[in-house]
Amino acid sequence: MTPMVELDNVTRRFGDTAAVREASARLERGEFLTILGPSGCGKTTLLRMIAGFDRPSAGRILINGQAIDAVPPFRRSIGMVFQRLALFPHMTAAENVAYPLKMRRFDPAEIPERVERYLELVRLKGFGSRRPHEMSGGQQQRVAIARALSFSPDLLLLDEPLSALDRKLREEMQLEFRRIQQELGVTTINVTHDQREALVMSDRVVVMDAGRIQQADTPAAVYRQPSNRFVASFIGMTTVFPGMVAEAPEGIGEIIVGDVRLPARLPAGGLAPGTAVDCGLRAEQVRVVAPGAPRPETTIGGLVERRIFEGDRLVYEVRVPPLGNLTLMVFDHDPATHAEHEVGARVLLGWNARDLFVFPKETTENATRQETGPAS
Amino acid sequence: MRSARGKAWVLWSMVILVLVTLALPTLVIIGASFTSGDIIRFPPEGLSLRWYRALWDLGGFRAALGRTAYVSALCTLIAIPVGTLAALALARRRMRFARTIQVYLLLPFTIPLVVSGISMMMLFGEARVLGQLWPVGVALCLINLPFMIWAVSSAVNALDPELENAAMNCGAPPVTVFLTVTLPAVMPGVITGALLMFILAFNEFLVSLFLTDSRTVTLPVQIYNSIRNVITPDLAAVSVVYIVVALAAIWVLDRLVGLEIFLKSK
Numbered sequence A: 001m002t003p004m005v006e007l008d009n010v011t012r013r014f015g016d017t018a019a020v021r022e023a024s025a026r027l028e029r030g031e032f033l034t035i036l037g038p039s040g041c042g043k044t045t046l047l048r049m050i051a052g053f054d055r056p057s058a059g060r061i062l063i064n065g066q067a068i069d070a071v072p073p074f075r076r077s078i079g080m081v082f083q084r085l086a087l088f089p090h091m092t093a094a095e096n097v098a099y100p101l102k103m104r105r106f107d108p109a110e111i112p113e114r115v116e117r118y119l120e121l122v123r124l125k126g127f128g129s130r131r132p133h134e135m136s137g138g139q140q141q142r143v144a145i146a147r148a149l150s151f152s153p154d155l156l157l158l159d160e161p162l163s164a165l166d167r168k169l170r171e172e173m174q175l176e177f178r179r180i181q182q183e184l185g186v187t188t189i190n191v192t193h194d195q196r197e198a199l200v201m202s203d204r205v206v207v208m209d210a211g212r213i214q215q216a217d218t219p220a221a222v223y224r225q226p227s228n229r230f231v232a233s234f235i236g237m238t239t240v241f242p243g244m245v246a247e248a249p250e251g252i253g254e255i256i257v258g259d260v261r262l263p264a265r266l267p268a269g270g271l272a273p274g275t276a277v278d279c280g281l282r283a284e285q286v287r288v289v290a291p292g293a294p295r296p297e298t299t300i301g302g303l304v305e306r307r308i309f310e311g312d313r314l315v316y317e318v319r320v321p322p323l324g325n326l327t328l329m330v331f332d333h334d335p336a337t338h339a340e341h342e343v344g345a346r347v348l349l350g351w352n353a354r355d356l357f358v359f360p361k362e363t364t365e366n367a368t369r370q371e372t373g374p375a376s
Numbered sequence B: 001m002r003s004a005r006g007k008a009w010v011l012w013s014m015v016i017l018v019l020v021t022l023a024l025p026t027l028v029i030i031g032a033s034f035t036s037g038d039i040i041r042f043p044p045e046g047l048s049l050r051w052y053r054a055l056w057d058l059g060g061f062r063a064a065l066g067r068t069a070y071v072s073a074l075c076t077l078i079a080i081p082v083g084t085l086a087a088l089a090l091a092r093r094r095m096r097f098a099r100t101i102q103v104y105l106l107l108p109f110t111i112p113l114v115v116s117g118i119s120m121m122m123l124f125g126e127a128r129v130l131g132q133l134w135p136v137g138v139a140l141c142l143i144n145l146p147f148m149i150w151a152v153s154s155a156v157n158a159l160d161p162e163l164e165n166a167a168m169n170c171g172a173p174p175v176t177v178f179l180t181v182t183l184p185a186v187m188p189g190v191i192t193g194a195l196l197m198f199i200l201a202f203n204e205f206l207v208s209l210f211l212t213d214s215r216t217v218t219l220p221v222q223i224y225n226s227i228r229n230v231i232t233p234d235l236a237a238v239s240v241v242y243i244v245v246a247l248a249a250i251w252v253l254d255r256l257v258g259l260e261i262f263l264k265s266k
């Protein structure tokens, strides 16, 4: 089957900087794809090209297997929620939602009922007669969502549609969105810099940085098998530190960090001994091992330097002298059931070898690109 | 707390002072127009509508008022499409002559109206249309058009270009986008500009002086002519007519656009 949307080496340059670089991706019919990346990495630029407000400087975009360069935006069956919403200020919420229906020649008798249904879907029943400036930011955002969905587009583009909502409503809307999307079966591209949202809502996640697609995979794979240092550190709270390959059999090898050798999962294809690498360790995968408890594969002693209470978890910053005085972050998700560790306390940290990510050191070109990339 | 109240007090006194200063001449002239005496003075001697009557009976006045209304309407009707499109083009298109046009927008402040008046008199004389009324309307539109463009430009600049993208995304072709989204969004500017044009044309004197003769004389020129003879209270009455026209314009503006748009940002 031809994919719904296909990006073929899409590049968009503004002057001498490129907002999107050689992006290639495929989106199947009915799929929910999330583009995740830091501010300024080119997410909006990519969506605008798909919607037709902007054109690639190089490369092609295909929808249903057809190159769409020549199709003006108003002939594309694409609903979009804009980052700045772009509600029509002189129309009421209901008129906003009805606008695409009128423009797309829906049966006039059917329009009021449809408007009502979509306002209800975004929980704005009774708000139809308000103007946008008479509504809160979150309500406006939901009008924009209803407007984008009301005409049953083939493709839905969401540019951070939930960013103005408070956390509780946002999390509710994430699940709601997923439900609506599955119910209507509409192919969706969502943009966010909220990793939780990306992981919760999507069939697939595309991680972008500095205009480049870093990884495109299922949420679980992006989380468990990040393909490079950027993805590993962008998703989750990850401590990244340098090391060197000591031994490299297939699968689990050993990395020298500081004065110790740590067993680690090496990337497919293996690495030659002596290769400089970046290692990554997620805070949620490191545990404080209680005395007498079963030990994970790797254990190492450290000193608690800081303790941060975050409500649903405690975060410890633990300095580990054998790892070259590296400071590791450790979560304790269940602090109520055992003693908290004071600052200065000696603790034993442990993790499993497969949770230690190893990436070949990035070339200088890549490394500087990440550091000097568009400021966020 | 105290300092806040002190500040409010100072602010209010200043506001009242300004309002009184601004309103005083108007109040004086309104008062003077109701005099029953023979000379223009404040406070008026007795109250009557005598001078309004006199004004109304003056054949020249009614005709001049009618001509002024015609000229102002013509000027406004031309200014609406021309000014609106010009403002949109200026804001949206990178134009090659943008610089030139900006200079043109400053013209009302740089070129004395006498110069405009003389040059237009020569121009219309050349075209053999001098002595008719419509060229006066066109001339008033020409000299005041920058005000129209300004009024619309401010609305265009406040318009988020993403709105037009959103409309296109909803399936509207460019002309429909213009009619259903762009135009309504800049409408407050268009209405403001149109009323401004009307009032300016209604009041315009110098250029009209060059372009009118005894058969096409407009109200401001008529007033000037009668001042040269004697100053009688009917002049105060004419002034009140002007004030009424201005108030009517503000009322229309309020009904159509809502004054709060001008007093605070949306």
Ligand SMILES: Nc1ncnc2c1ncn2[C@@H]1O[C@H](COP(=O)(O)OP(=O)(O)OP(=O)(O)O)[C@@H](O)[C@H]1O
Pocket (backbone or CB within 6 Å): A014, A018, A019, A037, A038, A039, A040, A041, A042, A043, A044, A045, A046, A083, A193, A374
């Ligand atoms: N019209 C433009 N002209 C010049 N540069 C632009 C233009 N639009 C975007 N850029 C640049 O392209 C880069 C990507 O911008 P984009 O809006 O796509 O980022 P984003 O990923 O959507 O960020 P955010 O999460 O903050 O919305 C930025 O560095 C931005 O400055």
Ligand SMILES: [Mg+2]
Pocket (backbone or CB within 6 Å): A043, A044, A045, A083, A159
């Ligand atoms: Mg963006």
